[in-house]
Structures are given as structure tokens and as C-alpha cells.
Amino acid sequence: MNTNRPTWTKPWSYKEGILISLSLLFLGIGLEYLSNGIGTDNLLIYPNNLYMGIILVSLILFLSIIGRRWTITEWLQSTSAAICSIGLLLFVSLLMGLTLQYDDGADEIVKMLGLSHILTSWQYLLANLLILLSLGLTTVKSIWNFKWNKLGFTISHLGLWIVIFGGNFGSIQLERLQVKLIEGEISNIATDNLGKPITELPFAIKLNDFILEEYNPKIALVYNDAGIMFKDETSSVVIAELGNYGTISKWNIEVLEYIYSSAKAGNRYYQINEPGAAPSARIRATNLAGNSVEGWLHCGSFNRQYESLKLDDEYSAIMLFPEPKEYISKIEILSTERPPESTSLEVNKPYYIDGWKLYQMGYDYELGRWSNTSIIEVIRDPWLGIVYAGIFMMLAGAVFMFWVGSKKKVKHNN
Amino acid sequence: MEWINFPMYTSFILIIWVLGLLFVTINSKQRFNSTTGNLLLIIGVLMLIALLSVLWINLERPPLRTLGETRLWYSIFLSVVGLIFYWRWKYKWFLAVSFSMSGLFIILNIIYPENFNKSLMPALHSGWFVPHVVVYIISYALLSASSIVAVKQLYDTYVKGKSSSNAISLADNLVYLGFSFLTMGLLFGALWAKEAWGHYWTWDPKETWAFLTWSVYLIYIHGRIKDSLKENTAMWVLAFGFIILLICWFGVNYLPSTANSVHTYSKT
Incomplete structure (x- = not known):
């Protein structure tokens, strides 16, 4: 990188790249503000996405043919443009990764700057357009100067272009x-x-x-007064299964009987098949002091009351709802x-x-x-086939990269 | 978890590794020391693999759901990466740090054991589950190994005043391999998401951070083409990339943007 070169003289590099990226970022935020935080919601609808695709592809072809010696074209095909455009999208996505993406409940200013709906914000659109332009020009160049040993490069770049375009603008028609x-x-x-x-x-x-x-339900302990579940890093549940046992807090829990579909009659549960008949288990809980409590647990259902078992002043055992x-x-x-x-x-x-x-x-x-x-x-999703084609091209590119990466030359001093 | 004494078993592995590293580093010119060292390290890795297999059989599902389970996989892959790249590049510090990191993750599992829970929600019953997660963890192992190189390079540059350009080739090697796995993991995830949730990409917070991770390494790879970025800058990118990777892996669950993520399976 020649740092003595005055800015905006050929060939452009990182200085220009950073200025371009920052301008697009501020332009995006400005447009967002002017649109009252509505963003690109009304713009990115069918068939505008198709028009945008046509314009973008035409622009890429135009720059590749007519403007191929222009400073901006050469820059867009350079690694510095790749890095600056990825960097811009990275920054915008980072904002999305850090903030809650809901307009409802967001501060007015956050909404006005598009931060609560990054995906439909102007800055996100512009960042993607810059990437598509740079990536598109690079791809077209590599297709025209096609070499077999750069096959991996060509298909991974083309695949990524298709995925970015299809994923962002095609999926509007989802x-x-x-x-x-x-x-x-x-x-x-x-x-x-x-x-x-x-x-x-x-x-x-x-x-x-x-x-x-369903899976077998789990047996857990709750604090009697707070009503919340006891949780411990080592073990806090025992799966209800005949003969199963485990320790929760200071209690050893042993499952003596288990009925998947049951109802209560008298002071115990019986196997029964009718709507709402939920799992139950008879357990024995023994603590370190040797005190033992025995009784039934039932997880309850939409028409049955649950049943817990009080172990001592601190804990009761309960059965959780079975998980699907x-x-x-x-x-x-x-x-x-x-x-x-x-x-x-x-x-x-x-x-x-x-x-x-x-x-x-x-x-x-x-x-x-x-x-x-x-x-x-x-x-x-009418674009699914297209996006999948892009995904498989990227996968092929990843395989190529694995090949290159494992063959990378070892430079030893000795 | 009744079938195995996890702390005892893994502590034994850690001891074997420490011994192995000592044999490899101390007086390694002697053939005996070097062979014994390598052998001890390999035995430790094989023991970890055995542990994982027992876990898989007893849980009756792939042990890939909770962070604790993925840490175990990571320990295995990182130690394997450490060995293979040591054999190829001969950097002892690389071997030592990758095994230490791998050991650190085992220690984390001893300190914070997980509830080993057999149930697996229906969305995870898929042929994509194992390839998606395993490919990701291999990539995490390779990329964290590359960040070891970055930190060492930055330390050498700023503290010692000179760094080795050979080590940067090692970093490139690791990143190329790691990135290719990262891309596969990301795209397998997209293909799976279409089957499970109806769309290949929904900018779920975990996906957003996975994209961020992918982008940082993409910048590194482009920056290394014809030394487009200065070596030092590239090393900073690598170090930064690892922070993003860690947030993606562990931190996402704690971010404010993660209100409704589909990727938090272990909160209960």
C-alpha cells in the first residue's frame, strides 16, 4: 500500500475505500432519518426486487465492458474494496447483533436511525449493494479471465453473489x-x-x-415458600422411569412405580386410558439423615389437578410436564x-x-x-432453487478451500 | 450421570497430557522423550474419544446439545489439531497452547458439570444435527488455534520487537482449513433450517453472530492476498475474529438481542 499517494488518485485503495464505506453508512442513516424510520419497507417489494436485479446486473456488465479501465471499476475489483465492503456490512450487522430488533418499544431516535430494524434500513441496503457491486465485478472478471486453477475462486464468488442477492431481495417474495x-x-x-x-x-x-x-416426565424439587424449582449445576432432575434413582439437593429420589396414563382413585393412581390421563409416579425420597418420605406425584393435565409430595419444610417433589x-x-x-x-x-x-x-x-x-x-x-419461495444453487456453489468453493488450505506450502527455515 | 466418574477420569487425562507435554518439551532431541511424549498425548486424546462414545451410547442421542457437550468435542478436536499441526510445523509453543486450551475446556466441564439430559426437542431430530455441529466445532478448534498464532505474533512484535513470518503461514494454513469448515457448518445450518423452520436464513441472533464470525475471517483471507493488509493488522483481525467467535458460541445467550432465539436449547 503506497501511503504517499494523494487520495482519489489512481489506483484507489484503503483510504478511498474507508471514505466510500463511511459515506454510504452516513448516507444510509441520513436516508433512514428522512424516511422517518420507515426504512426500505415500502421499497423492497415485488416486483421492485426484479427491477433492482436487472439494474444491478446491467451496471455490473456496463462497468465490466465499457468502464473496465475506470478507476472505480478497478478499485471495486480489488481486495481493498472487498475488505471495505465486507467491513461495512460487518459493522451494520454488528449493530443488529447487539440491539433488539423490534420497532415496538424502541426509543424514537433508535427507530429513526433504523437501529431497531436493521434488515429494512437504508444502511443495510447500501452495504449490500456495495458488496454486490464489488463481488459482481470481481466474479465477472474471473469468468472472463477463466482459469481452471481458479475454479474454486470463481464458483465461490458467483455462489456468494447469488446467495446475497437471492437471500436479501429474492426472499421478499417468500x-x-x-x-x-x-x-x-x-x-x-x-x-x-x-x-x-x-x-x-x-x-x-x-x-x-x-x-x-412424549419423553418420560422429570421429577424435580421446588422450594415450598418461593414455589420455584431447585436448580443445581450437577443434578436437578430425575427422569420418571421404573427403578430410576438420583440425588437432588440432599434428597435421594427413587422411582417405585410409574404409570404413563393414569388417574387417581382413593389414595393411589391406576392405569387408565382417557383424555387428560397424565403420568404419575410413586417415589421414595430419603435424605442424608435417613428420613424417608414416600408418596405419589402426578404432573396433571388440562383436566387433572397435579399432585406434589412434601418432603420437609424446605422442599416438595413435583413432576414436570412431559416434553414432546x-x-x-x-x-x-x-x-x-x-x-x-x-x-x-x-x-x-x-x-x-x-x-x-x-x-x-x-x-x-x-x-x-x-x-x-x-x-x-x-x-x-420462488427463489429457493436459485439460492440453493448459490449455496451449493459456495459449498464447492469451501471444498476447494479445504484443498488449498491443506496443501499450503510449508516454509521452514531449516 | 452415574456411569462414569467424570472428574476422576478427566483429571487422569489432564495428568497424562501434562506429562506428555513435559516429555515433548524437555530435551526432545532424545528420541525416547519425544516418542513417549507424543504417545502420552495420543493416549489422552483416545481416552477423551472413549468418554464421548460412552456418553453418546448412554444418552441415546448425539451428545451435541448443551454447551458442556460441545466443549467436550471441542477439547478433542483442538488437541487433534494441536498434534497434527505440531507434527507438520514443529512449533512446540503451538502444541503446548492448544493442549492447554483443550485442557481448560475439560476443567470448565469439571467445574460446571451439566445436567445430562436425555430429551431432545423434535427440531433437533434431524440428519443434519451431527454434521452441522461437528463441522462447526472442528472449525472452531482450527480457528482458535489460529488465534493462538495471532496472539503469539502480536506478543512477539510488541514485546520482543520481532516476529516470525513462518508462523503467519501456519496461521494462514489454519484459517483456510477452519474457514472451509466454517462455511460448510454455516451452509449445512441453512439447509437444515429450511427443513426444520421453513426458511434457510432468518437472522436469528445466533445466525447473525455466525455471519459476523464468517465475515471477520473472510476479511482476514482477503487481507492476506498479496499482503493487502499489513501482517500486524491481519493478526489483529484474527484476534478480533476469535472474540466474535466466542460471543457467537457462548455469549449470544446473554445478549439483549437474544429474546426469541431458536438456538438456545440449554436454558432449562
């Missing part, structure tokens, strides 16, 4: 809706996350069955254009149909495993 299903009923109404109907889907979904599997292990909706997809399709939806296993992905999202949490409602999320 549609994320919900369908509430009730066992035995059919629905094709998609709502927003507040339940407001938005659209009718091109297919209807029938919920045949909702199944929820898996929940599955057995559904049938009905459409006029195809025969009905039956499938099981579960978390991490979405189902694809006609451009929509169906996700198992939720259920009636109060009813738990007796829920006959299932919430399905339906998502359409």
Missing part, C-alpha cells in the same frame, strides 16, 4: 402462511400468523390423525388435478407439493397429546 387443521375436517384456507385468512390454497388438506409422543419427543400429522392432500395423496408430516420432514412446502408447526399446547388440532405451515 410466502409464509399457516393452515389450522382439525381432526376429520378439510381446509384450504391459509392464514397469517395471527389467524387472519390470506388466501385459498390450490389444494385442500384433511387431518386424519394427530399423534404426539415427536409430533406427527397424518394428512391427506386433496386437489382437483391429482388423486388424493396421504402423507405424514413431522418436524424436520416437510412435504413438497405444487411449489408449496408443508411443515408440521404446532398443535393445541394446552391439550398436549390429546390435541385434535394441528397447525401446518405452508411456504412458497
Whole structure:
């Protein structure tokens, strides 16, 4: 880096880069202020994202062809531009990483400067445009001067460009809706996350069955007076399972009986299968002094009272609600254009149909495993294929980098 | 956790490592010392791997959910990185510091044992779980090793007045490998997120910090092209990158921006 070179004379380097980045940052914050903290919310909508893409690609091609010897083009293709543009986006994202991103409840000035909605702020948009410009020009240059030994460079840069553009401006067209299903009923109404109907889907979904599997519940201690759970770094729960034992605080807990689906009759619990019949366990708790307490615990449900066991003046033992292990909706997809399709939806296993992905999202949490409602999320993202192409190019680039990194020359003095 | 006496077992590993390091550093010209040292270090690493395997079998799920469990993986990878790069680059200080850091994470696990909890929420039941986290921890091990080089270089420059340009090649080596794993971890995470939560990137605080970490190392890599950044500046970038990495790994849960993160599995 030649530090004696006057600023703004060819070739530009870090001095100009820092000035450009700072100007864009302040320009962004200024625009944000002038827009009364509304940001780019109204600008970044379909089809503006497409226009922006066309303009950006045209500008990159224009600078690559007509303006390829211009000082600014050469700078945008340099490592100093790469570093300054990444640095600008890094700084803007750092603000996002440090502050709560909700406009509601944010200070007026924080909102006016776009700090409570960085993703839709002008500074974020400008930082991304600078990166896309610099990265785009570098990519085009490396495509035109293509060399096989720089394949990793070309595809990782192209992939990143696609991911940044698609992820920021393509995903504007993402549609994320919900369908509430009730066992035995059919629905094709998609709502927003507040339940407001938005659209009718091109297919209807029938919920045949909702199944929820649970882990065994945990046994814990609570302080009698404060009502809060005793927590310790070493052990603070014992899993309710026949024969299981463990120590919480100064109490040894032993599970003598465990019933997954139970109800109380008289002074004990019995196996019973009916809605709301929750787990129970008979435990023996023994403390260091040899005092022993025996009794039943029941975690309760939407229609059953829970039962705890008082151990001494300080603690009582309780049973926590069981945590869900898996929940599955057995559904049938009905459409006029195809025969009905039956499938099981579960978390991490979405189902694809006609451009929509169906996700198992939720259920009636109060009813738990007796829920006959299932919430399905339906998502359409026309840019997904494009972004995935970019992601796989970046992955290929990462493999290339692994190759280069492991072959990096060892320079030894001896 | 009843199946193993964690403090006893791991303290034994720490003792073996200390002995191994002593053999390697003291009078290592003697073939016997160097072989014994290396052997002791390897035995310690194998014992850690055995511990992890037992944990995996007993928990009936991959031991990757809590910070304590990821620290164990990290200790293993960091010690393996320490050994491999020592064999290749012959820097004893590098071996010593990477094993000390690895040991520090074991000590942290002894002081702050976790509730070893068998349950795993449905979103974590996925084929992506193991590759995503393991690739990330390998990358964290490599990148923290690179920050060891950075700190040593900065110390040599400012305190001793001269630094070695060979060591910077070691840092480059570590960062290239670490960054390639970091990129894979990030993108595996994105692909998984699409399956589990419906979108590949939602700027969840953990994702934001993962992006920040990725960006800092991206700056370092660009800065090293034709010495675009001065060596010293590059070393500062590396040191700064490690702070961001640590915030991403441990600190995110404590930041005000983390009100509704999907990445906090171990708060209960």
C-alpha cells in the first residue's frame, strides 16, 4: 500500500475505500432519518426486487465492458474494496447483533436511525449493494479471465453473489402462511400468523390423525415458600422411569412405580386410558439423615389437578410436564388435478407439493397429546432453487478451500 | 450421570497430557522423550474419544446439545489439531497452547458439570444435527488455534520487537482449513433450517453472530492476498475474529438481542 499517494488518485485503495464505506453508512442513516424510520419497507417489494436485479446486473456488465479501465471499476475489483465492503456490512450487522430488533418499544431516535430494524434500513441496503457491486465485478472478471486453477475462486464468488442477492431481495417474495387443521375436517384456507385468512390454497388438506409422543416426565424439587424449582449445576432432575434413582439437593429420589396414563382413585393412581390421563409416579425420597418420605406425584393435565409430595419444610417433589419427543400429522392432500395423496408430516420432514412446502408447526399446547388440532405451515419461495444453487456453489468453493488450505506450502527455515 | 466418574477420569487425562507435554518439551532431541511424549498425548486424546462414545451410547442421542457437550468435542478436536499441526510445523509453543486450551475446556466441564439430559426437542431430530455441529466445532478448534498464532505474533512484535513470518503461514494454513469448515457448518445450518423452520436464513441472533464470525475471517483471507493488509493488522483481525467467535458460541445467550432465539436449547 503506497501511503504517499494523494487520495482519489489512481489506483484507489484503503483510504478511498474507508471514505466510500463511511459515506454510504452516513448516507444510509441520513436516508433512514428522512424516511422517518420507515426504512426500505415500502421499497423492497415485488416486483421492485426484479427491477433492482436487472439494474444491478446491467451496471455490473456496463462497468465490466465499457468502464473496465475506470478507476472505480478497478478499485471495486480489488481486495481493498472487498475488505471495505465486507467491513461495512460487518459493522451494520454488528449493530443488529447487539440491539433488539423490534420497532415496538424502541426509543424514537433508535427507530429513526433504523437501529431497531436493521434488515429494512437504508444502511443495510447500501452495504449490500456495495458488496454486490464489488463481488459482481470481481466474479465477472474471473469468468472472463477463466482459469481452471481458479475454479474454486470463481464458483465461490458467483455462489456468494447469488446467495446475497437471492437471500436479501429474492426472499421478499417468500410466502409464509399457516393452515389450522382439525381432526376429520378439510381446509384450504391459509392464514397469517395471527389467524387472519390470506388466501385459498390450490389444494385442500384433511387431518386424519394427530399423534404426539412424549419423553418420560422429570421429577424435580421446588422450594415450598418461593414455589420455584431447585436448580443445581450437577443434578436437578430425575427422569420418571421404573427403578430410576438420583440425588437432588440432599434428597435421594427413587422411582417405585410409574404409570404413563393414569388417574387417581382413593389414595393411589391406576392405569387408565382417557383424555387428560397424565403420568404419575410413586417415589421414595430419603435424605442424608435417613428420613424417608414416600408418596405419589402426578404432573396433571388440562383436566387433572397435579399432585406434589412434601418432603420437609424446605422442599416438595413435583413432576414436570412431559416434553414432546415427536409430533406427527397424518394428512391427506386433496386437489382437483391429482388423486388424493396421504402423507405424514413431522418436524424436520416437510412435504413438497405444487411449489408449496408443508411443515408440521404446532398443535393445541394446552391439550398436549390429546390435541385434535394441528397447525401446518405452508411456504412458497420462488427463489429457493436459485439460492440453493448459490449455496451449493459456495459449498464447492469451501471444498476447494479445504484443498488449498491443506496443501499450503510449508516454509521452514531449516 | 452415574456411569462414569467424570472428574476422576478427566483429571487422569489432564495428568497424562501434562506429562506428555513435559516429555515433548524437555530435551526432545532424545528420541525416547519425544516418542513417549507424543504417545502420552495420543493416549489422552483416545481416552477423551472413549468418554464421548460412552456418553453418546448412554444418552441415546448425539451428545451435541448443551454447551458442556460441545466443549467436550471441542477439547478433542483442538488437541487433534494441536498434534497434527505440531507434527507438520514443529512449533512446540503451538502444541503446548492448544493442549492447554483443550485442557481448560475439560476443567470448565469439571467445574460446571451439566445436567445430562436425555430429551431432545423434535427440531433437533434431524440428519443434519451431527454434521452441522461437528463441522462447526472442528472449525472452531482450527480457528482458535489460529488465534493462538495471532496472539503469539502480536506478543512477539510488541514485546520482543520481532516476529516470525513462518508462523503467519501456519496461521494462514489454519484459517483456510477452519474457514472451509466454517462455511460448510454455516451452509449445512441453512439447509437444515429450511427443513426444520421453513426458511434457510432468518437472522436469528445466533445466525447473525455466525455471519459476523464468517465475515471477520473472510476479511482476514482477503487481507492476506498479496499482503493487502499489513501482517500486524491481519493478526489483529484474527484476534478480533476469535472474540466474535466466542460471543457467537457462548455469549449470544446473554445478549439483549437474544429474546426469541431458536438456538438456545440449554436454558432449562
